[in-house]
Amino acid sequence: MASNDAHETVIGLECHVELSTATKMFCGCPNEFGAPPNTHVCEVCLGHPGSLPVPNRKAVEYAIRIGLALGCEIAPRSLFHRKNYFYPDMPKNYQISQYDLPLCVGGHLDVEVDGRTRRIGITRVHLEEDTGKTVHPGTTGRIAEAEYALEDYNRAGVPLVEIVSEPDVRSAEEARAYLTELRATLLALGVSDVRMEEGSLRCDANVSVRSRGAAELGTKVEIKNMNSIRSVERALLFEEERQRRALAEGTPLVQETRHWDEDAGRTLPLRSKEYAFDYRYFPEPDIPPLEPDPAWIEEIRASLPELPAERRARFAEAFDLPPAQVRVLAGSTEWADFFEEAVRLGADPRAAANWMTQDLAGLLNQHRVELSGSKVTPAHLADLVRLVGEGTISSAGGKAALEEAFAKGASVEQIVEERGLRQVSDVAALGAIVDEVLAENPGPAEQFRSGKEGVIGFLVGQVMRRSGGAANPKLAQDLLRERLLTGG
Amino acid sequence: MGDPREPCDLPAHEIAARLASGEGSAGQVVESSLARIEAVDGRVRSFLAVTAEQARQRAAEVDRRRVAGETLSAVAGIPLALKDVLATRGIPTTCGSQILRGYVPPYDCTAWARLQAAGSVLVGKTNCDEFAMGSSTENSSFHPTHNPWDLDAVPGGSSGGSAAAVASGQAVWALGTDTGGSVRQPAALCGVVGMKPTYGLVSRYGLIAFASSLDHVGTFTRTVRDAATLLSAIGGHDPRDATSLPGPPPDLAATLEEGVRGLRIGVLEEGFGEGVEPGVRDRIGEAVDRLAALGAEIGEATLPHAGYTLSAYYLIAPAEASSNLARYDGVRYGHRADDPRDVVDMMTRTRGEGFGDEVKRRIMIGTYALSAGYYDAYYGQAQKVRTLIIRDYEEAFGSFDLLLSPTSPTTAFRLGERTDDPMAMYLSDVFTIPANLAGVPAISVPCGVDERGLPVGLQLTGKVLDEATVLRAAHAFEQDLGWTTRPPLLEAAAG
Amino acid sequence: MPVEIDIEHVARLARLALTGEEKERLSRQLPDILSHAAKVGEVAAEDVPPTAYAVPRSNVFRADEPDECLPHDAAMAGAPEVEDHRFRVPRIVEME
Structure with missing residues (x-):
């Protein structure tokens, strides 16, 4: 108004x-x-x-x-x-x-x-x-x-x-x-x-x-x-x-x-x-x-719990989060406790906040369940944040793992192993895939060489696909550039 | 000729002693009571309902326990009547009103629940002024009750049915309710002992409210000792009544024999003023002399704001009543008007048809006194007067242990004499109302008859929770007076 | 002190249907009774606190523990009209 x-x-x-x-x-x-x-x-x-x-x-x-x-x-x-x-x-x-x-x-x-x-x-x-x-x-x-x-x-x-x-x-x-x-x-x-x-x-x-x-x-x-x-x-x-x-x-x-x-x-x-x-x-x-x-x-x-306003102030101060995320996370005891437990288990607060307010909130919304009613635990979140942060899994792999944890409740480590989500960061293994992709896509390779650098994204995507999402995307791009610029 | 008295004419403590010694049975006692009802209630009309079958069953149960060697309580096997404003599960409870005709409560009032558990035998529910509003029992929507001492006179009210039942041997004792004198005044007019305890000593749970801050359960008995016994049986804290006082039931019989020597008794000067009949004045004067002779220290006392008590009462009681009686609307129980147009029409006509004149009058007064623009001048000011009256009592009890006055300015008046003059009727309660406003205990004990042979009641009022002193003085007086005159109705029946 | 009382208005507040005769009688009686009652105003009591409770108490509570309810049939036993396990009333014309 x-x-x-x-x-x-x-x-x-x-x-x-x-x-x-x-x-x-x-x-x-x-x-x-x-x-x-x-x-x-x-x-x-x-x-x-x-x-x-x-x-x-x-x-x-x-x-x-x-x-x-x-x-x-x-x-x-x-x-x-x-x-x-x-x-x-x-x-x-x-x-x-x-x-x-x-x-x-x-x-x-x-x-x-x-x-x-x-x-x-x-x-x-x-x-x-x-x-x-x-x-x-x-x-x-x-x-x-x-x-x-x-x-x-x-x-x-x-x-x-x-x-x-x-x-x-x-x-x-x-x-x-x-x-x-x-x-x-x-x-x-x-x-x-x-x-x-x-x-x-x-x-x-x-x-x-x-x-x-x-x-x-x-x-x-x-x-x-x-x-x-x-x-x-x-x-x-x-x-x-x-x-x-x-x-x-x-x-x-x-x-x-x-x-x-x-x-x-x-x-x-x-x-x-x-x-x-x-x-x-x-x-x-x-x-x-x-x-x-x-x-x-x-x-x-003396028995009063921490109230949402107090918690918002504390979260903003302690975790350096944007106001919109503070509102969501500090808005209810349930979310706040979940978040704090994940942080206590070692998760980086900003990354944990992102996962909760975006991916996890999306899943809950999609399946119409409350946080307390889902199978995801603060331990899942902490593991997820750590593995992505270390580069052990990609963020796409992380999303897949979260979905799996949401559906079945298995541990993230277990899901990563079962689904082979571990990122391939081995130059030799990934190099082989890169070579195959370049061999199968001579057109885009040529375009890149003639100056259309944007096409690299497409090629990285092909590498990711062929690796079943397990490739480390940064390493894949580095290898592609190296081959395209020096190989040719 | 021997004792003309039947078992139902005896005081409860004598019946209890006989039952304990095996001399007679609860069955005989209850039959004697039921036979008396059969013999006289056609003329006295104390009862709205007689529970003969249940009474017989309960008496038989008491006898079974007695024969089995159980020690009986002091109330076991004694025929009891309950004023019909006390809720009894499974037994119609009407408050003398058409609006509750046929109403059967789904629960028991605490007083009856306690008596029932102790083996008391209920013989029936007694007539009263509609919703306890009145001083003659003529406001019952069913029928008036007649005074056993003179069938053309009122028994007093509003608990007139209970008073008349005890006076005529239809019940050995009874419970009534006292909001402005409704136990003490009919007790005085019927020549029995009527006791209103401290507000909160007896639970009001199941006492169908007239004016909640003034309502008390009280007792009708033949002797002061019985009053102590009955009060002890029904008194004590009840978690279902937030205004009931903490603590177990007091043992009121323990100090009954201690006499009045050294007790300071203040004679209220208001008790000898205008409107007090000579016969009443004379009997009260003699009672004062008797108490002095027994060793009490007599002095003059006053409640300076007594002149305002009636005014305060006739605002506070109707105000509370207007709210308490709002629930009778034809929705959940009780009477409902036929063919209602809508819910407002239904409630309005249900209440118009179901309530009698006096109830309507008080609902109107109370609604007016609470309504916007009038509250401060009426209800608010009445509550302040109530404070002043409480202070008057505190002042008086600084010098005296008890205050003495007539219970009622007159003896029993004729049926119909005051029905068209509400103000004259209200004056019947001028000496009893102050104790309701202050919540202090008061007793009416018979002190003889007037020149027409109608009983006069002496009222003794004590400090909050000092029932023991009230009862002890009344007992000493009663024993010394040794008054055993019985209503002519019973002498004729026995003859 | 003369007392004005609008019998119709008060009767409506109290949901009391009164006959013409009753209204007439109450119009005569109530001013008398109320003017007698109004004597309470003669007592100067500005500094006097009101008393609402005969014997003072405070903080009387019950514990938050369940008690037995009435059996449904007993709850409905006295109802003038029942439908679908509820108390039936004529149509409601006013919102409040």
Whole structure:
């Protein structure tokens, strides 16, 4: 989006993250995706009369972990509140959430956009419970068309953390970078699966456009129903454009909630409200306040893993890698650990980085597997880098060996022997092949002699082919030149 | 003629002693209780459901264990009634409301689960004001309950069914719930002992919420000793209730005989003000003299913010209720309106049809008090008043071990007398509400009858978790008074 | 203190269908009750903290350990309408 015009876009993001605890927020039912409907339910999460919630300590710990990783202050005292509204996916018709006294306040997340670091403020991180799942049978998904709805409460009461950003995001691209970074951070923390397609990370955005430099925000529009980072980016691009056009045309914008229609690629207003929502928040009388012991907080802080941003800084510094490779390698614990293990086993960092971000990434992508699910190990990578570096195998041989290792998991040394990938660097052996190639290709040889030096590439290729890829290409070229220039 | 009392008329500790000595069986006791229900409940109407078959089976099980030489718990084989706001697995639990007509909970409340495990015998679920909202049991959507002392009078409420059942021998003891006096006030009006412990001493798990921060499970018994026994059996920490207090159940019977000598008892001046009937004032005055004669040090006490307790209560309780009762929407259980147009229509009409007047009134008050623009002036300010009342108690307990007042300003009033005047009905709880706001323990113990022969209750209030002192003073008073008058209904039946 | 209360609005927030007679009665009773309740405002309590819990406690947790769920049939037993192992409700007209 143009950034040099008279307007600027202001975006705030609210992310809901399902925590990967073993049990729900307030009862002992399993927190598990994909069970048959209404089998992970009890009197508490079905809202039966008389049942009471008891908070899951692990969920509180995870929320504190997230808060600490985002540089938040952990509130010495925070409260659960009831958020009152009627909806059939909510068994009690109130949601236990947090209101004016959230668990974590005032942090930030640094994200990289176009090689520059942007600091996005975090307003708060709070704990709440998820709702059940509504299905609308016999429709194309448009709720208004459905004759009736069905409720499954397996998800009701699953612990959720809401992470609210300051309105510091200035473009759809920044929003994507923020979500990508947040996702990587949450994964590194081990607190959530962060699978958007399963709904374990859900995102709403507040978007407004204002005159550049204006202190006040423009008319705020809330966008819901974006279920992938990609759809957030698309929805924000659409909405930004819609609002800018309205401003340019002088059409007034209304403060409203809009729904992202993934298929149509546009945002649509929700049915206008008959009356404003009035959630009647009040302190949840069934749950005493949270006053986390400072020693507990320090214990959690001490257990924090290296976060993606920290790791990026370390990788850039320690391994002298280009930023794009740092982003890929330091972006997840899985990739970072793999890379570091290969380096520890003796691989040259820059070569290892190249192999991982190009060839290995390509193979994973092609076969649609995660790094952890492939047969390739850091030891494979280290051997590969060493053998190519020493000239024992060519880089083409290296690629072949990597593919073989990817498919079968055998050691690189073994693959090189079995497939005869060892480079032929023996002048006598290679000389014989060179002689044959020249004898069979008198035309190109003649062209070379008459000054068309480019043709040497073709001849080297022929030597490589005849040697089954085992020839040392540099030596082959030297021998060809020598014969063509002196022989003739 | 010998003792006209049937086994079901005895205090629980006497029944337990007889069972232990082999003098009679749990089967006989439960049959006596069921026979009494048969004989009088057509007139008293204490019960919404009688669980006769289960009671017989459970009594037979207790007898098997007794004959096998097992030592029985203090509650084993004693006929018990439960207010119908306490969830019982497999037994309909309605809260006196049409919206839960036919509702069968899939789990047991903790209090009953503990009693059940100890061999208690449930004879039935008792009537109450709908969702425990009321002071006369007339707000039950099924039928009113009548006071065994005068069938034209209310038993008090909201736990009127439990109070009347114990007063008339249909159950030997019962559990009720007390949010603003709903155990103590009906106990006073029915001439039995009603005890509300410290907030958190007894688990609220399975107590169908009216106002969560004020709701307590309480006991109805014939004697103070039985109150101590029953409370010990149901009390103690419950991991399913985050507001339940840590620690094992207290042994409340241990200090029961220590008397009142040297105890400092503050007589609340508010207890003798406007609206207190002369008959009540006289009996309470005599009770003060009796306690003085027993060696208690009597002084004058006051809760300076008492004048605001009713106001604070009638904001906090409805506010919490408006949220607690939101779950009755016709989706997962309970009543659902016919032919709904859409889900909003379904929920709105389900609730309109399922709730009675008083419940609607309180939902409306509570919704209003929490809504945008009113929260600070109403709910927020009420919570501050609550702090002031707690401070009043702290101040008073700086000088006194116990505070004394009438339980209720009046004895049992006529059925229908106050149903059209909510404010007059709310005034019934003026002396009981402060203990709910502060969470302190309080007991109502009979102290005689008024000029019409209707029972008067004496309320003693103690410090947080000082149930032992409350019970010990009430026991000393009860023993010294030696009041054994029985409701005319039973004298007539025995005659 | 006179109290204004929009019965229709509050009833809608509370999802309560009221008959004309009920509305009329509540319009009479609620202002009375609320003006009595509003007496709480007479107490100067600016520096007084609110009390939400009768007996203070904090940090009450359960361990993240599974407990038994209800059998599916028991979970659905009280449902007014069931389809496909789910609770069936009439069509949803509002998004929230």
